[in-house]
Amino acid sequence: MHAPVSANEAAASDATERQLLLAAARRIADGFGALGLSERLDAIRNIIPGRVVFTTSFGIEDQAITHAIFADDLDIEVVTLDTGRLFPETHDVWAETERRYRRRIHGLAPHHGEVEALIARQGINGFHASVEARHRCCFVRKVEPLGRALADASGWITGLRAEQSSERSTTAYAAFDDERDLVKVNPLLDWSRARVVDYVARHGIPYNALHDRGFLSIGCAPCTRAVKAGEPERAGRWWWEQEARKECGLHNDNGDGHPATLAPVAVG
Ligand code: SF4
Numbered sequence: 001m002h003a004p005v006s007a008n009e010a011a012a013s014d015a016t017e018r019q020l021l022l023a024a025a026r027r028i029a030d031g032f033g034a035l036g037l038s039e040r041l042d043a044i045r046n047i048i049p050g051r052v053v054f055t056t057s058f059g060i061e062d063q064a065i066t067h068a069i070f071a072d073d074l075d076i077e078v079v080t081l082d083t084g085r086l087f088p089e090t091h092d093v094w095a096e097t098e099r100r101y102r103r104r105i106h107g108l109a110p111h112h113g114e115v116e117a118l119i120a121r122q123g124i125n126g127f128h129a130s131v132e133a134r135h136r137c138c139f140v141r142k143v144e145p146l147g148r149a150l151a152d153a154s155g156w157i158t159g160l161r162a163e164q165s166s167e168r169s170t171t172a173y174a175a176f177d178d179e180r181d182l183v184k185v186n187p188l189l190d191w192s193r194a195r196v197v198d199y200v201a202r203h204g205i206p207y208n209a210l211h212d213r214g215f216l217s218i219g220c221a222p223c224t225r226a227v228k229a230g231e232p233e234r235a236g237r238w239w240w241e242q243e244a245r246k247e248c249g250l251h252n253d254n255g256d257g258h259p260a261t262l263a264p265v266a267v268g
Helices: 007-032 037-047 060-071 088-101 112-122 131-150 193-202 209-213
Strands: 052-056 077-081 106-108 155-157 174-177 182-185
Touching: 007 037, 007 174, 007 182, 037 060, 037 155, 052 060, 052 131, 060 077, 060 088, 060 193, 077 131, 088 209, 106 131, 112 131
Parallel strands: 052 077, 052 155, 077 106, 155 182
Antiparallel strands: 174 182
């Protein structure tokens, strides 16, 4: 039988784990520059101990990462947040991806009681009424399920790219996320959209049909529109809002709570 762990011992163990993860973030970021996508994912898996989760929304960046994980059979969980308001095309590419790689992608749904309470409070499309109402919907349908997806994880991989918005341009390759107690890694941070598109074409990776209809960034159906030529990539997300910052709460900290590098990356 194990002796009970004192509060001091537990605090010391937490501090050690945090130091380990901070060091892991630093190692990943320092070595990333010269590596290809597969090597970056390999490095993430080798350096971060414990559970590593990749959250996909089936956008083109996420499809590139999913391909690299499945093709190399890496021990990285691929999960998605099925908000209940996704486009049919997104479900189509989800199914096609599972067929292509013969792997199941774990979908997390929001708690039905919270969705019912949300709809009772602000209506089925209440997110149009205010930024606060929209954030409430994003919280119930995305942020809370994300918390469950990342519970006990040591690493979280995302498809963020610096080029996607001014907020994301200051994101780090890897950082210790204080709020979630894990290393958040953005292995496509320095990739241009053209480079991602080329990678997906070269490997014959399935992608969301909406990308061919002017949708550059794809989220929930009622909150995403196609963008016009010259508009920023994320202009089609919550387009009715005047706020410059267009995030759903998943990446509020920009992933740079404790950045492993402060140098801006060169996108290419
Ligand atoms: S993107 Fe729109 S529908 Fe989806 S969770 Fe946010 S507010 Fe709700």
